[in-house]
Amino acid sequence: MPCVGGTRSCSVPPSTYKGDRMIRERLNVPVAVMAIVVVAAGLIVFNPPGWLPEGTALTTAIALITIGLYATGFIAEAMTSLVFFLAAMLFAIAPADVVFSGFSSSAFWIIFGGLIIGMSIRHTGLGQQIADRLIARLPGRYSALIAGTVTVGLLFAFLMPGAMGRMVLLVPIAVAVADRAGFGEAANGRIAVVLAAIFGTHVGSFAILPSNTPNVVWSGAMASVHGLEVGYMEYLAWHFPVLGILRSVLLVVVLVYAFPDRLGPRTETPAGAPPLDRDQRLTAFVLLGALAMWASDAVHGVGPAWVALAAALVYLLNAPRLVPARPFAALDMGPLLLLAGILGLGAVLAYTGIGEAAFKQLLPMLPFEPGEGARNYALVSLGGTALAVLTAMPGVPAIGVPLGDTLATATGWPVESVLTILAASYSTYLLPYQAPPILIGAQLGQIPYRALVRFTLGFALLSIILIFPLHYLWLRIIGVLAG
Structure with missing residues (x-):
């Protein structure tokens, strides 16, 4: 019961x-x-x-x-x-x-390291300490808690370049916040807080150039295929006001109404939260060091995966203080197998050319017409969203950018302009499997799968109906798209 x-x-x-x-x-x-x-x-x-x-x-x-x-x-x-x-x-x-390429990907090792980091946060009680301090500073309203969690996730998208790393860092803390807020195991509030952390740090990151893999694939393909270099601030101006800020606001509204709840009786904590003990301080020190390395990877060149693995080794070498005595027995292999499978499936589809063949088959059938701006935007954005069902997120820019000249001829827009629309496509996923970070975050936060599927699909449809038109209007206003 x-x-x-x-x-x-x-x-x-x-x-x-x-x-x-x-x-x-x-x-x-x-x-x-x-x-x-x-x-x-x-x-x-x-x-x-x-x-x-x-x-x-x-x-x-x-x-x-x-x-x-x-x-x-x-x-x-x-x-x-x-x-x-x-x-x-x-x-x-x-x-x-190709089939097992997921096991050799850097994303796999980010998740492995992140699982160990999360294990240490739970084992030492650091997550509860962080949650106590966050709860003490948030207003005592359910909507404010959800909005605050989404905002923290969005801010982390500026600090950490990898979505996987942000998931494994933020989700254990979100779970601890839900505990401290008094939400039970199956409470709507617990689901909403965890989803706010997951989607909050992932949805907005598509408007920040180096913050996730599809953005980087898009930028790299633009440079290699078309010789177009897109700057950080330029990309931010194109997308952040709508795909970043407005979609984050929509996320808060949908979470509050889709998972209605009230703050329950919070777990009592001593006045003036107790200081961190020795193990918690060491865990926090390693975590802050990893965060600093993640945020400055453009300077030192060490990939996020190897930063996560180094942090995990520090924790593992300090068992049973920072992790359980038998950490690998306590390690959940599910997220690792899930990620490896999704990445392997994407690699097989790319290797065989199935996704590209499907898109090229569809392209001539679409009623593009120069001068019909709203229709052309809808066809490019919705076509890319449909393509992501076959290729997952990074496949959209990988396949779509090389077709830039064809799309430019069909729409009458310059190559750079028409390919800017793809950000709306690869940031909108209809089902969770299309975005591995979302699935990994949901597994870490123990979100019921059906609740995740319903929310993902519902939020995607609302994004298409409400956010896509606003994104088109914004690109028109700033002169990226002509009428």
Whole structure:
């Protein structure tokens, strides 16, 4: 039975309750969706469309089923990754170094390091100490708590270049804040606080050039393909007022209304919060050192992944003070397998050219017309959003930027102008699997998968309806897009 009165005291142990809840959610997932996906995959194998690259019908079928499993949560996300790895190798759809490329990616090691950092924050009680201080400074209103969490996440997007690193740093603190705010295990407030940290630091980061991978891919492709160098402040001016600020405001409003709740009785803390003990100070010192290294990577050149790994080693070498005595036994492998699977799937799709072939097939069918600014914006932005379903986020700029000349001819806009629109596309994901940082953050914060899917889809649709038109108008006002 659920917790009563917003407290953590339950007649059923929390772990048992969460397990039962997850089982009910898995059983409630519409089986019809996966049945349709399997039938469609079978049709592709036995009657492949003519536009598919030769010999990729089976690859497309495996990718479609994998995407269906990730999107519906029909089985656990980590299990879906294992299913994909097994099918990819049994049917030899791509070389092993492509299929398992996720394990060698820097993102994998950011998550590994981040999991250890989060483990130390929980083990030493540092997260609770930080939460106490944050709660003491926030107004006693639910909406203010959500707005404050989103704001902190957005500020961190300026400080830390990697979305994965921000997730593993902010989510454990958000969970501790939810505890201190009096939200029970299944409370709307707990879900909203954690989602505010996850989406708050991810959504706004698409308006800040070096803050996540798709932005960097877009910038690099613009320079290598078209010889166009885009500056930090220029990119910020194009996107931050709408995709950064206004969409963050929308995020707060949606969270407050989608997950209504009230602040419960906060956990009592001694007056004037106690000082950090020795282990908490050491944990905080290493964490601040990692944060400083992340924020200054352009100066020293050490990648965020290796900063995270170095911090993790410091914690591991100080077991059992900073982490449990058997840290690897306590390590949750689920987020690591999930990330490796999603990155591997993206690599296979890129290797076989399926996503690019689908987009090129669609492009001539779109009714572009020079002088029709609103229509052209809608077609580019929505086309990129649809492409992200097949390629995940970084695939949109990787495929879309090389098509800049074609899009420029079709719309009548300069290459730089038309490709600026892609930021709206790759910052809008319909389902969580398209954005690995979102999935990782949700797993770290133990967000129910169905709640995550519903919120992600709902927020994406609201962004398309409300934010896309405002983004188009802003680009018109500042002269990036002509009428």
